[in-house]
Amino acid sequence: MTDPVIELAGVTKDFGEDVVTHVLKGIDLRIEAGEFTALVGPSGSGKSTLLNLLGLLDRPTGGKLRVLGRDISALDDTELTELRGRSIGFVFQFHHLLPALTAVQNVLMPLAIARGRVTTEQREAAIEGLREVGLADRADERTMRLSGGQQQRVAIARALVGRPPLVLADEPTGNLDTATADEVFELLRGFNRRLKMAFLLVTHSPELAGRCDRIVTLVDGRIVEDRAIDH
Amino acid sequence: MPIAVFVALQFLREGKTASSLVVAAVGVGVTVIVFLSALIGGLQQSLIDKTLGAQAHIVVRPPEERARLLRIDDAPSGTIIASREQRPAQRVRSIVGWQRTMAELAQDPEVEVVTPVVAGPGFAVRGTASKSVNVLGIEPSSYVQVVAIDDRLIAGALPSSGAQAAIGSELAADLGIEVGDKLRLQAAGGRTELFTVSGVFQLGNREVDERWVLLTLRSGQTLLDLVGGVSSLELRVRGLFEAETTAVRLAAASGLVADSWMRTNDQLLTALRSQSASSLLIQVFVVLAVTIGIASVLVVSVVQKRREIGILRAMGMSRGRIVLVFMVQGGVLGMLGSIVGVALGIAVAMAFGSAVVDARGAPLFPITVELPLVLTAAGTAIATGLIAAVLPAIRAGRLDPAVAIRHD
Numbered sequence: 168m169t170d171p172v173i174e175l176a177g178v179t180k181d182f183g184e185d186v187v188t189h190v191l192k193g194i195d196l197r198i199e200a201g202e203f204t205a206l207v208g209p210s211g212s213g214k215s216t217l218l219n220l221l222g223l224l225d226r227p228t229g230g231k232l233r234v235l236g237r238d239i240s241a242l243d244d245t246e247l248t249e250l251r252g253r254s255i256g257f258v259f260q261f262h263h264l265l266p267a268l269t270a271v272q273n274v275l276m277p278l279a280i281a282r283g284r285v286t287t288e289q290r291e292a293a294i295e296g297l298r299e300v301g302l303a304d305r306a307d308e309r310t311m312r313l314s315g316g317q318q319q320r321v322a323i324a325r326a327l328v329g330r331p332p333l334v335l336a337d338e339p340t341g342n343l344d345t346a347t348a349d350e351v352f353e354l355l356r357g358f359n360r361r362l363k364m365a366f367l368l369v370t371h372s373p374e375l376a377g378r379c380d381r382i383v384t385l386v387d388g389r390i391v392e393d394r395a396i397d398h
Numbered sequence: 399m400p401i402a403v404f405v406a407l408q409f410l411r412e413g414k415t416a417s418s419l420v421v422a423a424v425g426v427g428v429t430v431i432v433f434l435s436a437l438i439g440g441l442q443q444s445l446i447d448k449t450l451g452a453q454a455h456i457v458v459r460p461p462e463e464r465a466r467l468l469r470i471d472d473a474p475s476g477t478i479i480a481s482r483e484q485r486p487a488q489r490v491r492s493i494v495g496w497q498r499t500m501a502e503l504a505q506d507p508e509v510e511v512v513t514p515v516v517a518g519p520g521f522a523v524r525g526t527a528s529k530s531v532n533v534l535g536i537e538p539s540s541y542v543q544v545v546a547i548d549d550r551l552i553a554g555a556l557p558s559s560g561a562q563a564a565i566g567s568e569l570a571a572d573l574g575i576e577v578g579d580k581l582r583l584q585a586a587g588g589r590t591e592l593f594t595v596s597g598v599f600q601l602g603n604r605e606v607d608e609r610w611v612l613l614t615l616r617s618g619q620t621l622l623d624l625v626g627g628v629s630s631l632e633l634r635v636r637g638l639f640e641a642e643t644t645a646v647r648l649a650a651a652s653g654l655v656a657d658s659w660m661r662t663n664d665q666l667l668t669a670l671r672s673q674s675a676s677s678l679l680i681q682v683f684v685v686l687a688v689t690i691g692i693a694s695v696l697v698v699s700v701v702q703k704r705r706e707i708g709i710l711r712a713m714g715m716s717r718g719r720i721v722l723v724f725m726v727q728g729g730v731l732g733m734l735g736s737i738v739g740v741a742l743g744i745a746v747a748m749a750f751g752s753a754v755v756d757a758r759g760a761p762l763f764p765i766t767v768e769l770p771l772v773l774t775a776a777g778t779a780i781a782t783g784l785i786a787a788v789l790p791a792i793r794a795g796r797l798d799p800a801v802a803i804r805h806d
């Protein structure tokens with residue numbers, strides 16, 4: 168049996184020194200390869216904090232967090248950064264593209280960061296990535312000239328170009344109209360089916376959550392429900 | 399292309415206006431450094447050339463004559479003898495064994511050329527006019543390597559035979575003499591000789607042009623009654639500004655007196671040093687202002703680009719690479735500024751050279767921008783850019799990616 172992509176055991180996260188806020192209060196969660204999971208919960212329930220921990224942007228205060236079988240408490244900052252670059256793709260609500268770069272330059276960025284340099288092969292891989300999201304013809308366009316939906320697709324191509332085993336998407340459709348949101352969701356779903364990558368989607372939309380394989384509900388720093396959806 | 403350079407160039411391109419303004423500011427700073435250094439360098443070179451145009455780097459001469467003190471061997475202890483030593487009048491004397499001394503001086507690694515000179519006072523007489531002059535007997539072939547007087551001849555040539563003399567332009571004018579005319583010289587000792595003027599020189603130094611009469615060494619020795627002797631050995635050394643150290647060493651080794659141009663022109667030297675110091679001070683302040691300029695733009699850039707930095711970190715870019723991105727920006731701003739500044743500095747120096755001219759339209763002094771100056775100025779600008787970038791770069795590297803991404 169292979170390691171789960173993500174495994175959390177009794178993970179806690181506190182903020183503050185004098186006045187301590189307990190944001191996550193003992194999270195147990197396993198995400199297997201190829202799972203398409205929705206993370207839902209009211210504002211302030213700790214979704215973003217959990218996403219930061221899963222994305223290795225932050226470290227837990229207590230408990231065990233393993234990514235691809237590696238205990239992250241044993242990794243130093245450099246190893247953590249390297250693991251993050253290699254194994255996690257991010258899609259944010261506000262796409263967070265680099266405005267100075269063209270679409271193709273944005274997409275090749277994770278590959279270039281991993282290699283330490285920008286090469287022509289990376290450009291070809293990035294154009295291929297843009298083709299997968301239907302934007303190959305806009306490769307050399309500055310991202311600020313693209314529509315909101317197109318920008319989000321570029322962000323998806325960027326998150327997937329390195330074929331990371333886990334993709335974290337923080338309300339990827341939150342800023343889009345219903346039709347575009349639906350397109351973007353189907354795009355992610357298609358990648359998940361085709362490439363067997365694990366996806367964790369934070370969403371406020373019960374309709375979109377219902378189209379995932381599994382829904383994890385977070386309330387007040389605790390997982391109150393974790394159920395599989397039978398389609 | 400390395401990823402840090404790629405991102406740095408994109409960041410600079412994105413903030414085009416700020417980048418252009420900083421490049422302009424660095425450019426102005428480099429212009430000031432290049433122009434000021436060229437100006438001060440040219441001015442100092444011209445002053446030194448004028449001073450050393452009529453002067454050897456080091457003059458070695460016999461020690462001054464002193465009166466012998468009476469020896470009192472049997473004075474009881476505790477007795478204080480108050481004596482007054484009367485300084486004897488100095489006469490023209492020869493360096494004892496000067497050929498040997500000259501050979502020894504020539505052996506010194508710092509010494510390039512040694513030339514023997516016999517010098518003494520005299521009168522130049524023509525008709526009823528007479529002028530007090532300084533008679534110098536020289537070996538023209540080696541003397542011109544120490545004092546480049548052959549470049550300053552305005553007519554004729556230096557004396558090549560015993561019956562010839564070259565005189566200063568003012569003296570020629572005062573006595574109404576031209577090349578080929580006769581001139582009678584009378585030494586202080588009373589000896590008189592007749593010479594044919596072979597050349598007229600103009601050193602631009604009134605004292606010299608009015609008083610110097612150059613003869614061959616042998617004629618000078620005869621006229622000044624110092625047959626076979628020389629009153630001084632004049633030297634050209636390799637290190638112009640080490641002349642005083644060399645002089646002290648040569649004096650100690652030979653037991654003679656050695657005066658360097660630095661000691662005989664200490665006022666000029668003080669002026670040159672003050673000039674260099676004030677120029678350096680101006681340059682330090684310029685560099686400081688440029689550093690602050692670059693640093694402030696990069697600090698603002700770090701704040702503006704928090705989110706981008708966060709995204710890059712999320713995509714796996716290490717802290718070190720983020721630091722490098724900002725260091726490269728500093729270096730590139732410095733480099734572009736130095737290109738602008740060097741070009742502008744050369745243009746201003748050339749414009750100054752053609753605008754500040756004497757009555758004949760020739761530049762007042764040479765102002766040249768040389769390669770070492772260009773490289774130093776460019777190196778300073780790039781180093782300044784890098785130093786200015788250190789703090790903003792460290793700040794950028796320390797940004798917490800989770801916080802930076804949330805920042806809007």
